[in-house]
Amino acid sequence: MSAAAPSTSGPVIRLRGVTKTYRMGKDNIVQALRGADLDVYPGEFVALMGPSGSGKSTMMNILGCLDVPDSGSYVLAGEQVRQLNDDQLAAIRNRHIGFVFQTFNLLPRLNAIENVELPLVYGGSARGRTQRAKDALAAVGLGERMHHKPTELSGGQQQRVAIARALLNDPSIVLADEPTGNLDSRSSAEILSIFQRLNDLGKTVVMVTHEPDVAEHCKRIVRMRDGVVSGDELVPQPRRAEDELRNAGAGQSVDLHSGTITHVPAAAR
Amino acid sequence: MKIFDSFRSALQSIIVNKLRSALTMLGVIIGVASVIAMVAVGNGASIQVQQQVLSLGSNLVTVTAGNQNSDTGLRGAGVQSMNLTLDDMTAIQAQLGPTIGAVEAEQSAGRWQVTAAGQNWNSNIVGVTTGYPQVRDWGLATGDFFTDDDVRVYAQVAVLGSTTAANLFGDGVDPTGQTIQLRQVFGGGGGAGGAQRARIVNFKVVGMLDAKGTTFGFSRDDQILVPTTTAQRVLTGRTNSVNTIIVKAASSDEMANTTADVTDVLLQRHKISDPASADFTVTNQNDTLAALNQVTGTFTILLAAIGGISLLVGGIGIMNIMLVSVNERTREIGIRKAVGARRRDILTQFLIEAIGLTGIGGILGILLGWGITVVVKQIPAAANIPIAITAGTVAIAVGVSVAIGVVFGLYPAMRAARLHPIQALRYE
Known part of the structure; x- marks a missing residue:
């Protein structure tokens, strides 16, 4: 079923017949997932696409162990998730999952280092925590602004802090929910290039996006409709965000739609 | 976390x-x-x-005349002052002597006009026995307390409170050896031309008490101590009776025992079989404190x-x-x-x-x-x-x-x- 090359180690994510029903108000019952199946193997870079109400947000919540399925099975890194209680789910989120949100979701009162440290506050060892956070920030190119609060950082920089935070506990999988949705094209390209580099290093990434251009940077596109997976295809030649950035050069925006470069006059910036 | x-x-x-x-x-x-x-x-x-x-003296068991528990009033104020005598005190001392710290008997002689060295003062006269300094934990600043002999012969000797002494002789003056004159006006009332008479008695000052300050707002340094017998015979005419007998228990722990012993001695002496109808009341400082x-x-x-x-x-x-x-x-x-x-x-x-x-x-x-x-x-x-x-x-x-x-x-x-x-x- 999966379009990806089968791996000897088995899928890192295995969803089978997952359903989820929400009760919105008194009589409004929403069947967000109606038996979704999905396998994601280690090292994949998956774009999750679909119109609003297709169930992709619910899918992400379940993949991220923020919610549990009503029925069906979800095996994450060999662990059956459906039977776990709140605290066990929290431990899974801490160890196995790195979240990147559209709205960054950084704690406004903490500086970049403290935000990045957060997963280690709730698990893992306190020893060398700050150093690990600094290293992670340096890896996403924020070595200079480690002591800044989120409000003192641009959107792209905030998202890079969020990525550093997601990576700190060396999770099995990075889940990104429209990570470029609130960013300009250049920052988007930068974030995408970070994800691509991570993927090059073997990290599994699942990313929700509305934009086909963004999805084209992934290796595989999974489409959802009406609570089930409706399409699953490999991207033959994923676009490289790095190349697009290099071609654009400084002071120019990156046209993700065509890959061509548009000069932005200084006054417009 | x-x-x-x-x-x-x-x-x-x-x-x-x-x-x-x-x-x-x-x-x-x-x-x-x-x-x-x-x-x-x-x-x-x-x-x-x-x-x-505690500044009134520690571990005190106080015997007062009259039964405060009595509802009938038959043994009320009228006979009260006759109930306790110096002999009661002597008996307590004789029978409980080794087990108690000290004992004394007091008879108030009321307020008198006092004159000495040209100064005039009004003070409270209290008749006490020689156990007073020990019972009250109250030493003398100058001179000596009067003796048992003084009590026996109702000598006209006095120990002054520090305030009284200061008011009569001046601050820092040792009053020992001086003479004071006590005077009380009686008869005639305040009416114009009333036949007033005065009793005048001379006392020799033998000592002065340490200053103690006030207790519950009353100065305790303004008083004159005289032998109980003198207060009885010379000043009040109530021969033999005393207001209170004060026993100092050997220790705080002994107070309950001492209270019981004193009660027993007095019941026996007063020939009363039922403690409930005793003609005296024994109070214990611990109870007061409690x-x-x-x-x-x-x-x-x-x-x-x-x-x-x-x-x-x-x-x-x-x-x-x-x-x-x-x-x-x-x-x-x-x-x-x-x-x-x-x-x-x-x-x-x-x-x-x-x-x-x-x-x-x-x-x-x-x-x-x-x-x-x-x-x-x-x-x-x-x-x-x-x-x-x-x-x-x-x-x-x-x-x-x-x-x-x-x-x-x-x-x-x-x-x-x-x-x-x-x-x-x-x-x-």
């Missing part, structure tokens, strides 16, 4: 909302301060009362209760603010949960924040309470009250503040811990 992280996070949150934290703490600060100050003043008053009772302590204790509890109510109100304020804080930080809770915070972590974080608020409030309250006692000490009327903040009070105040943090912080913290991560993340 490490406890250090919880503390850091709580402290940050308290510091970020400085004004709100300060206002929230105010309730606890005022509560703790009032408990500290009121208990300190209450305890001080209690200690002062105790000191004053009764007074009960009064001051009730007083202290009342004051503490007032402080307790303000602490309760402060606690509700804490709860209110913590609920607001949880609500405001719903998104933060969602984020923390998304990166792996367990319920316990969130609970601890908010609980420590509440405890931090009340704990800091408690410490500030202790300082404020201490400040209040310093101010109270400046008030002249309270200058003599030994106001003291004890380590115990401080420990209780801190403990109570922390407990308030736990009690009133628990519900908001539980609400925070139970939030669903998705709903918390979506909260705007």
